[in-house]
Each structure stands twice: as structure tokens, then as C-alpha cells.
Amino acid sequence: MTITLYHFPQSRSLRVAWLLEEMGLDYTLKTIPRAKAREYAKTPEYQAINPLGKYPTLIDGDMTMVESVAIMDYLMHKYDAGSLKPAVDTPDFGPYTQWLHFGESGMGMYVIMLFAHSYLLPEEHRSPKIAEWGKEETRKCLEFLAAGLGDKDYLCESGFTAADISIFYILYLLKIIRQFDDAPDNLKTYFDRLKQNPAWQKISAIEE
Ligand SMILES: N[C@@H](CCC(=O)N[C@@H](CS)C(=O)NCC(=O)O)C(=O)O
The missing domain is CATH 1.20.1050.10 (Glutathione S-transferase Yfyf (Class Pi); Chain A, domain 2)
Structure with missing residues (x-):
């Protein structure tokens, strides 16, 4: 399974990236430059995965989800969250x-x-x-x-x-x-x- 996180610096995707690091999971970080984040959010490519045009978006295998804290909860239920x-x-x-x-x-x-x-x-x-x-x-x-x-x-x-x-x-x-x-x-x-x-x-x- 491949985990991909759409991230832009200083955004709520930091929560998810931090958690992924703490959990030691393998993931790909797709960093969108801050100056381009709004523009990229309107592209057909990003709209296809997140019609809200917000960050973060997480893709885990064939599952796509939004909402930073919900994504955190999902990851900790699905994988070993430890302490x-x-x-x-x-x-x-x-x-x-x-x-x-x-x-x-x-x-x-x-x-x-x-x-x-x-x-x-x-x-x-x-x-x-x-x-x-x-x-x-x-x-x-x-x-x-x-x-x-x-x-x-x-x-x-x-x-x-x-x-x-x-x-x-x-x-x-x-x-x-x-x-x-x-x-x-x-x-x-x-x-x-x-x-x-x-x-x-x-x-x-x-x-x-
Ligand atoms: N409640 C959502 C909020 C998502 C959100 O508003 N993200 C901001 C970045 S922190 C965003 O994508 N803003 C871009 C925009 O509104 O154009 C979450 O926690 O993921």
C-alpha cells in the first residue's frame, strides 16, 4: 500500500506529516509550493481527488480522504499508533x-x-x-x-x-x-x- 499526502508548507497537512513521521510509516509527500497551492487546488488533477480544493488530502491505496484530524484518527486506527x-x-x-x-x-x-x-x-x-x-x-x-x-x-x-x-x-x-x-x-x-x-x-x- 502506498500512502500519499498532499501538503503545503504551514498548512494543516503538517499535522498529518508529523504523525506519519512519528508512526514511522512509509509515505510520499507531495509538497505544493505555498505560492502555488491555491492555483494547484483548482486544477483538474487536484479537483479529482479533492473537489473542496483544501489541504491536506491523504491517499492510502485506493482510499482518499480529507480533514486533518480525521486523517490522523484513521491512520492511528489502521496502523500501529503506539503511545x-x-x-x-x-x-x-x-x-x-x-x-x-x-x-x-x-x-x-x-x-x-x-x-x-x-x-x-x-x-x-x-x-x-x-x-x-x-x-x-x-x-x-x-x-x-x-x-x-x-x-x-x-x-x-x-x-x-x-x-x-x-x-x-x-x-x-x-x-x-x-x-x-x-x-x-x-x-x-x-x-x-x-x-x-x-x-x-x-x-x-x-x-x-
Ligand atoms: N478542517 C480542515 C480545514 C482544511 C483547510 O482549510 N485547509 C487550508 C490550509 S490550512 C486550505 O487548504 N486552504 C486553502 C484555501 O482555502 O484555498 C482540515 O482540518 O483539514
């Missing part, structure tokens, strides 16, 4: 599942609203009120996350898991859009700790 996924009968399983999804479902929309209405959209389409709302909701999410992390090194008692990978990406996005400076101190320390991870360093070094 990246706590066993169902351990106390970590609930918190692990919560944080795995919180990185995208819980925080993603607020961060995107903040991003879109502060930077991404043409100025005439930005709404300061939506940006403010996104910022406030993001702040609440960060407080909640900081309380959950407490003084642990990682989100689960058992240590580093895929939930950290999921959460790290959304913090990384906040950092890129310069909205991470006011985050609680324990989250900043956590972010700096995760940045040292060798698999992260390898995949984040892939530039256009």
Missing part, C-alpha cells in the same frame, strides 16, 4: 479524544475568523466586530487549554500523544498571525517544548 493514542481503558483516553478534536473543531473556527478578518480578506471585506469576536473566543479557548495542561509537559498524563500534534498546529497558526504573545505562560512553554520535537523540525523545515 500516540492512549488505550481506551485508560483515564487518558477521554482527555486525549477531547484535545485531539479541540485543536480543529473547538478552536479552528475562531482562529480562522480572527485570521480572515484581521489579515486574509481584502481590507474592504474585513469586519472588526468579527475579528474582535474571534479574538475573544480564541482567548477563552486558550484559557481552557491552559487549565487542562496545568503543569504537565503534555496534555495527557501518559506523555506525548497525537492530541499534542493537533493542538500544536492551531497554536502554530496563532503564532504565524502574531496572536500568541498574550497566551498563558504554560502554553508558551508547552509550544516551545513541542517545537523541539525532531519530527516537527524535519517536516516544518520543508519549504516551498
